[in-house]
Amino acid sequence: MKLPVYVTFIVSIFLISLLTGCGKPDTRSVQVVDKQGGRTIAPYASWTSPISAEDVYGLSDDFGELQSVNDALYFIQSDSTADGRMGIKRLLNDGSLVDALSAEFDVRTKVHEYGGSPFLAIGQSIFASKADDQLLYRIAPNQSPVPLTLPGTRHADCVSYPKGSRIICIREDHRKAGEPVSSIVGVNLNFVAEGEPLAEGADFYASPKVSPNMKQLAWISWQHPNMPWDHTELWIGELDPKGGIHNKTRLLADKRGSITQPLFSPDGVLYFVADFDNWWNLYRISPDGLLEQVLDKDAEFAVPDWKLGNHNYAFESENTIVASFIDKGKASLIRIFLDTGLTESIAVDFGEITQVVKGEAGIYFVGNKVTPEKGIYRVNGRGTELIYSPKLTVLDPSYVSRAKSISFKSDDDMTIYGYFYGPNNPDFIAPNNTRPPLIVMLHSGPTAKASLAFRRDIQYWTSRGFAVLDLNYRGSSGFGRAYRQSLYGEWGKADVKDAVRAAGYLVNKGWVDGTKLAMRGSSAGGLTVLSALAFYDTFKAGVSYAGISDMALLRQDAHKFESSYLDQLVGKNSPENNVYYERSPLHHLEELKEPLLLIQGGGDTVVFTKQSVRVFNALKARGVPTAYLEFKGEGHALKHPKNQMISIEAELYFYGKVFGFTPAGDIPSLKIENAHRLNKH
Secondary structure (H helix, E strand, O other): OOOOHHHHHHHHHHHHHHHHHOOOOOOOOOOEEEOOOOEEEOOOOOOOOOOOHHHHHOOOOOEEEEEEEOOEEEEEEEEHHHOOEEEEEEEEOOOOEEEEEOOOOOEOOOOOOOOEOOEEEEOOEEEEEEOOOOOEEEEOOOOOOEEOOOOOEEEEEEEEEHHHOEEEEEEEEOOOOOOOEEEEEEEEOOOOOOOEEEEEOOOEEEEEEEOOOOOEEEEEEEOOOOOOOOOOEEEEEEEOOOOOEEEEEEEOOOOOOOEEEEEEOOOOOEEEEEOOOOOOEEEEEOOOOOEEEOOOOOOEOOOOOOOEOOOOEEEOOOOEEEEEEEEOOEEEEEEEEOOOOOEEEEEEEEEEEEEEEEEOOEEEEEEEEOOOOEEEEEEEOOEEEEEEOOOOOOOOHHHOOOOEEEEEEOOOOOEEEEEEEOOOOOOEEOOOOOOOOEEEEEOOOOOOOOOOOOOHHHHHHHOOOOEEEEEEOOOOOOOOHHHHHOOOOOOOOHHHHHHHHHHHHHHHHOOOOOOOEEEEEEOHHHHHHHHHHHHOOOOOEEEEEOOOOOHHHHHHHOOHHHOOHHHHHOOOOOOOOOHHHHHOHHHHHHHOOOOEEEEEEOOOOOOOHHHHHHHHHHHHHHOOOEEEEEEOOOOOOOOOHHHHHHHHHHHHHHHHHHHOOOOOOOOOOOOOEOHHHOOOO
8 A cells, every 4th residue: 555645754764763873874785765765765875876086087178278280279188097197289170189199208397386288289399397307308209308598497388489499488596595596587499508688687487478570579578576466567578589688678667466378469569467456358459559458357367487488369360369268257258359349159068168279270268167068169250169178977968067156245235246056956855844964165266266167076065965065265366356355364364264154154055064064175276175173163074185284384485476475465473463373273183082184295395294293193182083194295285086086085085974874885984083073873
């Protein structure tokens, strides 16, 4: 006899109460089915998901710089079969794809520590920086790689200068004690040489660009204590084919702001992006030397130059530019008609658009959609077409959680932004009157950003029954200069308050369980995790990837690129105002009582392992449940797919122990110190 629906529901709740009353529910051994919907009733976070750790990290999908040479596109892509190392691929107009440089070479530069723009393709030859020795090599067909630079130097952001039979690069010289010396140099194409100095004296250089007639060179420089998103200088000089630059002139010396991405038009007019009016907009220098704004839009046509080689716009013709921008977190692509100032939309369904370049057959870019689709696209009229996509595991769209844009007010009435992903799995339903656990994700910034680009790691969590908030706390990019600089002087406070208020906002909405709030972040995001646990009692678990715990230690160990950044973010330390001590969670661990998982690369040169180790040892000694994973050979960010898989599964196991659920599937155990003190649910 078929039972009425309400009887089935009561029986289901009774069985679940028996399960939860006898310890942690094991959804693998006992399952209750919702007769009306046909889905399994199981607690949030315990759901079986078809998205595995291998689906998230096991295949190559990390793209680097895109370059067009003759009838081919060159681009960097990681290779999971080569431990995540980077190779260069060549895509021809007929769609054929070859490995131009094996991932075993591992193309990567460490200029400014964060690198970017590590290769230049000219004809059939490639000039590339190698990760392990940082030498710049010439790789020609059927020839062994030939080094062109000296040990102790690093090179990146190179451009071709055929008139001078050399390439022009940013160089960072580490051969002497003290801070490395930055400059722009000419590099001989055929043999090892010192390099010909072209511009020197500034603390940092970026973006050398040669004019179409090869008579001028434009570049960007900046000085301590500025970061490239604070205040930079635009320079131009006359190139001498026999060597050197003459008549070096700083342009717009009366302007203050972040100038980036200089580029000459086909007819030799110098364009660039600057945030003179709060937003990174397009400008140009007219033939009579006047500043002209190309387009006035409350949107960002650039990103913070943590890495070299960003390209947000390209000339489709002498009269048209194709440009990407971010408007309130949404990525778009437009065509700008320079003679009229009119624009037309090309694409609005992307979460991220990077590497906009001119090619033989049109404008190309790397695009990440809000759906799983990603790859290299070509602009086709008023639309786009996908011309290359990496091989990735196909995800059933019924398991995909779509982002919901949210905003809320900070404690001082500033609007804060984020993307909320609710739990989604067509096979499961949670018991009535329960809410999902929340993971607040914090980008590695502080000036980085969360975006709407599809992320498989987020779907790993939501398909298991977690809710996820990808937070753009104060200081994030994509919302204008004022928002980006609103964190200055407030780092370690404002970002933490924003994370706490974000969680409270979602709890008040009834979207998440206020007793099961977790947060995870890397680097600066890790600092926010540690600070939130030390100074607030909102979150019940934290996961820190290479998290900063001691600001004084970070300042002491800082590399050149970031050596003055902490003074901007926090303020200068003094005996009277020991702000580094006050903001450092390491010195306030007596207040940190919630479980913490620390994950660290053993070769991290940005946040050294000693920071995480000190936190771990202190919490372990105090009886706080804590775990520590260190991966030998990894740097500031985990690159090896195997290590990434181990980490995300360790997180899942950790959350299960903290929040009292049994993860579905065969998840490896994690050694948690003081595990006996974990709360029982």
